[in-house]
Amino acid sequence: GAVVSQHPSWVICKSGTSVKIECRSLDFQATTMFWYRQFPKQSLMLMATSNEGSKATYEQGVEKDKFLINHASLTLSTLTVTSAHPEDSSFYICSARGTTSKMGTREGYTFGSGTRLTVV
Amino acid sequence: QQQVKQSPQSLIVQKGGISIINCAYENTAFDYFPWYQQFPGKGPALLIAIRPDVSEKKEGRFTISFNKSAKQFSLHIMDSQPGDSATYFCAASTYNFNKFYFGSGTKLNVKP
Numbered sequence: 001g002a003v004v005s006q007h008p009s010w011v012i013c014k015s016g017t018s019v020k021i022e023c024r025s026l027d028f029q030a031t032t033m034f035w036y037r038q039f040p041k042q043s044l045m046l047m048a049t050s051n052e053g054s055k056a057t058y059e060q061g062v063e064k065d066k067f068l069i070n071h072a073s074l075t076l077s078t079l080t081v082t083s084a085h086p087e088d089s090s091f092y093i094c095s096a097r098g099t100t101s102k103m104g105t106r107e108g109y110t111f112g113s114g115t116r117l118t119v120v
Numbered sequence: 121q122q123q124v125k126q127s128p129q130s131l132i133v134q135k136g137g138i139s140i141i142n143c144a145y146e147n148t149a150f151d152y153f154p155w156y157q158q159f160p161g162k163g164p165a166l167l168i169a170i171r172p173d174v175s176e177k178k179e180g181r182f183t184i185s186f187n188k189s190a191k192q193f194s195l196h197i198m199d200s201q202p203g204d205s206a207t208y209f210c211a212a213s214t215y216n217f218n219k220f221y222f223g224s225g226t227k228l229n230v231k232p
């Protein structure tokens with residue numbers, strides 16, 4: 001089945017530093033990548049949507065200069081949390097939509113395994 | 121404003137019992153209603169999904185019941201097993217926007 005590899009699975013960083021999270025589609029081409037944020041015991045909140053080769057579209061209230069998204073290829077999208085602060089600590093998850101007839105449907109959306117970010 | 125409301129927040133069921141999780145929505149433009157299963161430290165995985173043109177969909181021990189007039193849908197897990205212990209999210213999306221709105225999640229604990 002389709003696999004989205006997300007790295008790192010967890011990261012601890014100091015306040016003020018930047019952290020990059022990668023999501024790679026291993027066996028399909030991801031035309032669209034969705035980035036979510038999940039606080040403990042809460043639901044997934046969509047942060048932004050990125051299409052390959054285009055600028056990401058951010059949801060209301062999400063700082064685009066703080067959460068930089070790059071989707072330069074059909075197999076790789078990155079989320080960089082810049083100047084991280086403790087309130088950015090969260091679980092970040094990507095979800096990919098592909099180009100095939102199945103992967104292009106909503107049933108074909110595939111989630112990465114998530115990244116636990118802790119800012120100290 | 122939360123587009124999809126989910127209850128209960130947590131659920132404890134004995135092995136072999138039936139687990140029922142409910143969701144409600146307001147946007148009548150939603151046309152796809154998936155349920156996701158998430159284990160700790162992992163991303164959600166699609167469990168089962170339904171479209172509003174049917175009232176029920178069954179896959180193995182998992183059944184979605186859909187009530188279009190009430191704008192509600194629910195997940196039933198028959199013969200619940202300890203391995204089903206996870207957090208379950210309902211979601212909804214519209215065809216045009218193709219993005220998902222998630223419920224708040226239900227943590228299911230199936231006791232042996």
